[in-house]
Amino acid sequence: MKQATSSRFPATSFCSLCLRLLLPLGLVAMALSSLVVLSVSGCLSAPRSRPVVDNTNNDGGLGAETTAAREPEFRLLVGVLTTPSRYERRGILRLAYALQPAPGAQVDVRFVLCDVTDAADAVLVAAEAARHGDILVLDGCSTENMNDGKTHAYLSSVPRLFAPCPYDYVMKADDDTYLRDVYLGRGYAVGDDPMPFMHGMGYVVSWDVARWVSANEDIVRRSGTRGHEDRLVGRWLNAGGRGRNRYNLKPRMYDINWDMDEFRPNTIAVHRLKNNRRWAAVFRHFNVTVGIKPSTAARPHN
Numbered sequence: 001m002k003q004a005t006s007s008r009f010p011a012t013s014f015c016s017l018c019l020r021l022l023l024p025l026g027l028v029a030m031a032l033s034s035l036v037v038l039s040v041s042g043c044l045s046a047p048r049s050r051p052v053v054d055n056t057n058n059d060g061g062l063g064a065e066t067t068a069a070r071e072p073e074f075r076l077l078v079g080v081l082t083t084p085s086r087y088e089r090r091g092i093l094r095l096a097y098a099l100q101p102a103p104g105a106q107v108d109v110r111f112v113l114c115d116v117t118d119a120a121d122a123v124l125v126a127a128e129a130a131r132h133g134d135i136l137v138l139d140g141c142s143t144e145n146m147n148d149g150k151t152h153a154y155l156s157s158v159p160r161l162f163a164p165c166p167y168d169y170v171m172k173a174d175d176d177t178y179l180r181d182v183y184l185g186r187g188y189a190v191g192d193d194p195m196p197f198m199h200g201m202g203y204v205v206s207w208d209v210a211r212w213v214s215a216n217e218d219i220v221r222r223s224g225t226r227g228h229e230d231r232l233v234g235r236w237l238n239a240g241g242r243g244r245n246r247y248n249l250k251p252r253m254y255d256i257n258w259d260m261d262e263f264r265p266n267t268i269a270v271h272r273l274k275n276n277r278r279w280a281a282v283f284r285h286f287n288v289t290v291g292i293k294p295s296t297a298a299r300p301h302n
Helices: 020-030 087-098 119-132 152-160 207-215 218-223 229-240 276-285
Strands: 036-039 050-056 066-070 074-080 106-113 135-137 169-174 202-206 247-248 253-255 270-271
Touching: 020 169, 020 270, 074 152, 074 247, 087 106, 087 119, 119 135, 152 169, 169 207, 202 207, 202 276, 207 229
Parallel strands: 036 247, 074 106, 074 169, 106 135, 253 270
Antiparallel strands: 050 066, 169 202
């Protein structure tokens, strides 16, 4: 796998943004066994905490800074599968998550691309990666269509790329999905339902499951990597006996309606935000920009 920038970035960079949305998953995982499926849909394992740097003023005064190590609730990698030309969409997503309060968890957001073959995109994506440090470019991935093997390339590459410092969980998300910072709870137990598919808008797998996908050649031989990716991931897990304890959060994760006016209480994710009007409706409803004063710098003075 190739990466446009290094795997670790300064604490001020975008990939260190934390989403309060997923904080309760750490609490859920503490009570569950190693192989669990949650539908944001995910497979959870008990988190392995890593120290993070917390720069705070010791006495509240300017210039008084101390560095203390604290343990995050858990470490999560969110891979947003996107295409090279969607610069504006990535900008909107950066705004959406930068405006969310940071929890005690460490959540790193990366935009996942295949090989960037267009000459203009190659230049612009390189500049974007240098500026934001949140672009991940996959090797062995010939198409940006996630149903043609991109999802498998992502899930199977992450354990190798981040082996020196593994995450607790790995998330796959669409670039037309808005993840919200809402308390989740345990979700809804699926019980004996085999749940043959994941929810394509977003799902989480534990690090051990991602490692299993990466190392399991039977996935390619028996189930393939091309087709509806959410169904394929569910098929892999079922065939391999993974994700025995399953939880479904889909009532709180849904597609936006035509009139953009039926948002649900305790929303976790809104999907199919295909244009700026839909993103604006979501921002407006969930008060994403509340408290932000409009700039007057560009207004002419009389």
